[in-house]
Amino acid sequence: MFQRRISHVNRLNVDTLIFSSTIQLGDTKFIDSTNYTFALQREQELFYGNEGTFNDPVFTEDILFAPLDESFALNTTHTSPFIHIDFIDIGGVTASSIIHIGSTQDVRMQAKIKNIRHLFAERERRRQPR
Amino acid sequence: MIFNVVNKDICVGSIKIRAIASSSLLLVGDTKTIQLASAFDTPPESLIVGPLVSVAPKG
Numbered sequence: 031m032f033q034r035r036i037s038h039v040n041r042l043n044v045d046t047l048i049f050s051s052t053i054q055l056g057d058t059k060f061i062d063s064t065n066y067t068f069a070l071q072r073e074q075e076l077f078y079g080n081e082g083t084f085n086d087p088v089f090t091e092d093i094l095f096a097p098l099d100e101s102f103a104l105n106t107t108h109t110s111p112f113i114h115i116d117f118i119d120i121g122g123v124t125a126s127s128i129i130h131i132g133s134t135q136d137v138r139m140q141a142k143i144k145n146i147r148h149l150f151a152e153r154e155r156r157r158q159p160r
Numbered sequence: 161m162i163f164n165v166v167n168k169d170i171c172v173g174s175i176k177i178r179a180i181a182s183s184s185l186l187l188v189g190d191t192k193t194i195q196l197a198s199a200f201d202t203p204p205e206s207l208i209v210g211p212l213v214s215v216a217p218k219g
Contacts (some may be wrong), residue, residue, distance in 0.1 A: 032192055033190070034189065034190040035167075037188045037189045039188060047194040051180075058191070061169065061185075063183050063185075064181040064204070065182055067182070073192070076208065079163040081168055081187040086201070088199050088201035093197040093199060095195050095197065096195070096217055098193055102163070103161065103162045103163060104163045104165065104218040105164045105165065106163075106165045106166075106167065107163065107165070107166045107167070108167045108171060109166065109167065109168045109169065110167075110168065110169040110170070112169075112170075113170045113173065113189065114170065114171040115171075115174075115175060115188060116170040116172065116173050117173070117174040117175070117215065118174070118175045118177075118188075119174065119175070119176045119177070120164070120177045120179075120180065120186070121177065121178045122178070122179040122180070123179070123181075124179065124180070124181045124182075125179045125181050125182045125183060126182075126183045127180040127181060127182070127183060127184045127185065127186075128184075128185050128186070130178065130184045130185060130186065130187045130188065130189065131188045131189065132188070132189045132196050133189035133190040133191065134187065134189065134190075134191045135191065135192045135193070135196065136191075136192060136195075137185060137187075137191055137193065137194040137196070138194075138195045138196075138198070139183040139184070139185055139194075139196050139197070140183055140197040140199075141197075141198045141199070141200075142198075142199045142200065142201075143182065143198075143200045143201065144201045144202075144206070145200070145201065145206060146202070146207075146208065147202075147206065147207050147208070148208045149173075149209045150207070150209075150210070151209070156175070156182075156217045
């Protein structure tokens, strides 16, 4: 077991917490967080509600993570057993993000995003300067 | 290789963050490993110029 300190936060203010985000107070062992986003931007406000699939290669192909079996001689010394923070102020937490007050051991986070822009007409090409 | 780290006192006044997004992590504490991956796809064919058609509807 590696050495872990005690996190001490006096005040934490979070305005918005959405889309499977987490505030974790206390120690954890393993965190595995995944987020798939399909974003479709249109020139006009038009929403069918049945669009988009997660069959695209960006979602179906796995991102390779290195195995955690590397032996590594790390000696950590903590002169103080505390991490002090007086005030944390956060506007928004979204899309499988995590606020973690406390120690953990292994963290794995991944995000896969597909972004499509839908314009309704071809733009006039800008003239090249001479 | 022997890697020695000495963590001395940490005392932070205040942290102000606008947003934490897309599988991000704000960690106040210690950890052994962190693995992060992100894939963002917006290829040329993802720019659609055309009339009002539904994009890849579900079944």
